[in-house]
Amino acid sequence: MNLxxxxxxxxxxxxxxxxxVGPIHFTNSMMLGFIGVAITFWLFWYTKSKIQxxxxxxxxxxxxxxxxxxxxxxxEVLGSRKMAVKLAPLAISLFFxxxxxxxxxxxxxxxxxxxxxxxxxxxxxxxxxxxAALAIITMVTAQIWAIRTHGFxxxxxxxxxxxxxxxxxxxxxxxxxxxxxxxLIALAMRLFGNIFxxxxxxxxxxxxxxxxxxxALPPFMFLELFVGxxxxxxxxxxxxxxxxxxxxxxxETASSDEPLKLAGEVAV
Amino acid sequence: MDSLAFGLTYSIAGGLAAVGLGLVGAAAVGAxxxxxxxxxxxxxxxxxxxxxxxxxxxxxxVVALIIKFLK
Numbered sequence: 001m002n003l004x005x006x007x008x009x010x011x012x013x014x015x016x017x018x019x020x021v022g023p024i025h026f027t028n029s030m031m032l033g034f035i036g037v038a039i040t041f042w043l044f045w046y047t048k049s050k051i052q053x054x055x056x057x058x059x060x061x062x063x064x065x066x067x068x069x070x071x072x073x074x075x076e077v078l079g080s081r082k083m084a085v086k087l088a089p090l091a092i093s094l095f096f097x098x099x100x101x102x103x104x105x106x107x108x109x110x111x112x113x114x115x116x117x118x119x120x121x122x123x124x125x126x127x128x129x130x131x132a133a134l135a136i137i138t139m140v141t142a143q144i145w146a147i148r149t150h151g152f153x154x155x156x157x158x159x160x161x162x163x164x165x166x167x168x169x170x171x172x173x174x175x176x177x178x179x180x181x182x183x184l185i186a187l188a189m190r191l192f193g194n195i196f197x198x199x200x201x202x203x204x205x206x207x208x209x210x211x212x213x214x215x216a217l218p219p220f221m222f223l224e225l226f227v228g229x230x231x232x233x234x235x236x237x238x239x240x241x242x243x244x245x246x247x248x249x250x251x252e253t254a255s256s257d258e259p260l261k262l263a264g265e266v267a268v
Numbered sequence: 269m270d271s272l273a274f275g276l277t278y279s280i281a282g283g284l285a286a287v288g289l290g291l292v293g294a295a296a297v298g299a300x301x302x303x304x305x306x307x308x309x310x311x312x313x314x315x316x317x318x319x320x321x322x323x324x325x326x327x328x329x330v331v332a333l334i335i336k337f338l339k
Binding site for chain 1: 315316318319320322323326327329330333334
């Protein structure tokens with residue numbers, strides 16, 4: 001996204017390919033992505049070393065505070081601290097990587113620096129490849145957790161129901177398959193759409209408020225900071241919710257049996 | 269024709285998302301009115317739900333931009 005004054009902003013939907021190293025294409029989203037992931041790793045290492053040395057700084061305290069809130073949310077959704085701690089490496093890393101990359105793309109060096117006529121940097125989440133990869137990781141993780149909880153055939157039983165036993169279940173099972181794919185696509189499109197839309201919004205606002213841009217842009221920048229944080233939280237939350245949907249007991253009969261059994265025990 | 273498609277795609281998505289945001293906001297304000305102590309939890313859930321609704325409007329914006337800029 002080129003933010004030159006007075007020029008019509010050039011919107012490129014896919015990330016531009018900068019150069020090739022062997023069979024790997026390096027795009028401008030990847031260039032910013034490397035920086036963002038490096039910062040995330042540094043933050044984690046820094047926090048870890050501060051915890052081990054028991055000498056806290058502002059950054060490590062802020063990281064711990066965020067981590068604690070997220071772990072508490074995951075615990076609330078998943079229902080047990082043990083599962084939340086097991087899922088934390090994936091879900092909370094996703095949160096920090098998305099958050100830092102969303103904020104990084106608002107810095108002024110993203111856009112004006114060009115290489116072979118293409119911007120050298122571009123928001124990582126403004127590339128559909130990245131968000132689709134994250135969505136696939138999330139959905140595969142949810143399936144693995146469901147298989148771990150219910151067993152392989154138990155997990156298949158969520159989608160394929162014996163029509164003789166439960167005619168309505170066949171239809172809901174079929175809907176469940178469609179829902180898994182629509183979740184995958186919605187998860188990828190939500191993050192991509194928000195970040196890409198935000199970049200386009202900033203470019204268009206800079207274009208239409210030519211000389212007033214320094215006054216007009218800051219509110220939109222704040223909006224983008226907010227949206228970036230919200231989308232990172234939404235992605236984290238959905239990862240946790242999808243995993244908890246897979247691990248919860250899904251059989252209507254089984255779940256309605258449990259309270260009855262409990263009530264019986266209490267009566268005895 | 270492309271301009272009309274651009275305008276309609278974004279305005280329909282944005283207008284319906286506005287209705288959704290209104291519903292979310294009204295429900296949250298009503299809930300806070302009933303139970304003022306739960307404002308912290310309600311705020312988190314309201315922002316989460318608004319994120320979901322917003323996402324649809326912004327996907328509409330992206331689709332509209334695809335119509336406008338990519339032939």
